[in-house]
Amino acid sequence: MGMKCRKESCQHEGCSCHAEDEKHAKYVPDPVEVAQRLRSRSLKMTHQRQAVLTVLQREQRPLTIREIHELLDTAGDLATVYRTMHVLQEAHLVSRCDFRDGVARFEVSCACGALHHYHVICNNCGKVMGVEIEFPDTMLEEIASQSRYSHISPHVEFFGVCPACKKEGQNEKKG
Amino acid sequence: MGMKCRKESCQHEGCSCHAEDEKHAKYVPDPVEVAQRLRSRSLKMTHQRQAVLTVLQREQRPLTIREIHELLDTAGDLATVYRTMHVLQEAHLVSRCDFRDGVARFEVSCACGALHHYHVICNNCGKVMGVEIEFPDTMLEEIASQSRYSHISPHVEFFGVCPACKKEGQNEKKG
DNA sequence: TTTAGTGCAAAACCTTTGCACCCAG
DNA sequence: CTGGGTGCAAAGGTTTTGCACTAAA
Numbered sequence: 241m242g243m244k245c246r247k248e249s250c251q252h253e254g255c256s257c258h259a260e261d262e263k264h265a266k267y268v269p270d271p272v273e274v275a276q277r278l279r280s281r282s283l284k285m286t287h288q289r290q291a292v293l294t295v296l297q298r299e300q301r302p303l304t305i306r307e308i309h310e311l312l313d314t315a316g317d318l319a320t321v322y323r324t325m326h327v328l329q330e331a332h333l334v335s336r337c338d339f340r341d342g343v344a345r346f347e348v349s350c351a352c353g354a355l356h357h358y359h360v361i362c363n364n365c366g367k368v369m370g371v372e373i374e375f376p377d378t379m380l381e382e383i384a385s386q387s388r389y390s391h392i393s394p395h396v397e398f399f400g401v402c403p404a405c406k407k408e409g410q411n412e413k414k415g
Numbered sequence: 416m417g418m419k420c421r422k423e424s425c426q427h428e429g430c431s432c433h434a435e436d437e438k439h440a441k442y443v444p445d446p447v448e449v450a451q452r453l454r455s456r457s458l459k460m461t462h463q464r465q466a467v468l469t470v471l472q473r474e475q476r477p478l479t480i481r482e483i484h485e486l487l488d489t490a491g492d493l494a495t496v497y498r499t500m501h502v503l504q505e506a507h508l509v510s511r512c513d514f515r516d517g518v519a520r521f522e523v524s525c526a527c528g529a530l531h532h533y534h535v536i537c538n539n540c541g542k543v544m545g546v547e548i549e550f551p552d553t554m555l556e557e558i559a560s561q562s563r564y565s566h567i568s569p570h571v572e573f574f575g576v577c578p579a580c581k582k583e584g585q586n587e588k589k590g
Numbered sequence: 591t592t593t594a595g596t597g598c599a600a601a602a603c604c605t606t607t608g609c610a611c612c613c614a615g
Numbered sequence: 616c617t618g619g620g621t622g623c624a625a626a627g628g629t630t631t632t633g634c635a636c637t638a639a640a
Contacts, residue, residue, distance in 0.1 A: 284614050284619060305604085317622045322605060324620095338513055340570065342630075343604070360562040369562040379548060387535040387544040389575035395515065396571035400564035459594060459639050480629085492597045497630060499595095517605080518629070 277331050288316050292324050293333065293348070302337050302345035302359065302368060339366070339397060362402035364409075371398070452506050463491050467499050468508065468523070477512050477520035477534065477543060514541070514572060537577035539584075546573070 274293065275285035295311045296303065303311070309321045325346055328334040335349040339361050350357075357370040380392045401409070449468065450460040470486045471478065478486070484496045500521055503509040510524040514536050525532075532545040555567045576584070 279615085282619080286614070286620065288621075319606075319623080320621055327620095336515075338515060340511070340513060358558075360558060360564045360567065362564065363566075369564065371558050371561040373554060373557055373561070376551065376554070379551070382548055383533075383535060383546050383573055384575070386546040386548070387573075387575070388578050389535045389537065389544065389573075390578075390581055391538075392535065392573050392575040394571055394573050396569055398558055398562075398564075398567050398569050400559070400562070400567040403563050403565075406565055454640085457594080461595060461639070463596075494598080494631075495596055502595095 274333065277333065278327075281331060283327055283331065287314075288320055289324050289328065292321060292328065296334060296346065296348045300348070302339070302347045304343045304345050306343075308346070337397060338395075339368075358396055358398060360398040360400050362405055363399050364401060364405035367402045367404075369402070449508065452508065453502075456506060458502055458506065462489075463495055464499050464503065467496060467503065471509060471521065471523045475523070477514075477522045479518045479520050481518075483521070512572060513570075514543075516541075533571055533573060535573045535575050537580055538574050539576060539580035542577045542579075544577070
């Protein structure tokens, strides 16, 4: 953690997925390292923060703040979870995603053990799958060139139809 | 409007940007056609809906519902604008985007005269630029293959630093 | 005339904030 | 000990909903 990603095309801030090797080695963060990371921003590692990280690392999927709160062993205050997510986000320990339903979701960031991935969400049932892809550098360069903006970083969710819902749709057409 | 997009790689539902030619010809929708499009879904074309579309077509940029409401000549009810946006979205006359600030934004969809584009948002000042790019088919195929989902459609916003804010940042470092 | 749309008001949600007390460093 | 963190309660902001009335087709 804290190592610079060796993959030039990596678009994840603070990413260390590729630090070990090119094959997206799973990096399990050391609690001590996490604490250091927080401390370096004059933040403290507390029980609640550790508990939130534990839930996210166990689930390995995007969770809403309400879900995280419910999954906590010793449920604290919901407002604290909101504040915790802000802190963990700024420390690049979790990343936020948005499935267009008006609720923010969070998961451990790739800098924190998760694989380098994006999501595909079923338009019908909402089921989420992770996919490992990279944005081609040429695409990011084209965006920078057209807009003249720098440090381009994509925030994307892919939507589609999952196999189960596709099958269901076909059956409905037949019946 | 209503014509199928000729560009195979087009990822915009109901898109007709490329219907005229390959060079993203600007298509100005006929009110009569818009009305038909609504009527085909047993929806009515009302003053309020026309007014909202007029605002969006005039501004040609993503607007929040509050902004749309304020830009209306004869301001109706805010709740009506919310309901209108749902309707126009389902008719593919407007498309929704999300700049990760907790407020939905809308703009005329490419099926309704706008160019085929994505957004780049400044992380510092929030300024929005449009860019015309395409997702490579190979990327979408890879996502479909990994996830086994079909009808993959990307929802993306690009974030970066605009030229003005970049310059400002450099000045701060110097001073 | 029939069906959908609008305005108004209230509610539902998600998220943030103020403040007194508590705890990690 | 000191500055950040937590819990509680209240508020802020966006979005939705119920209902009587109005307007489009």
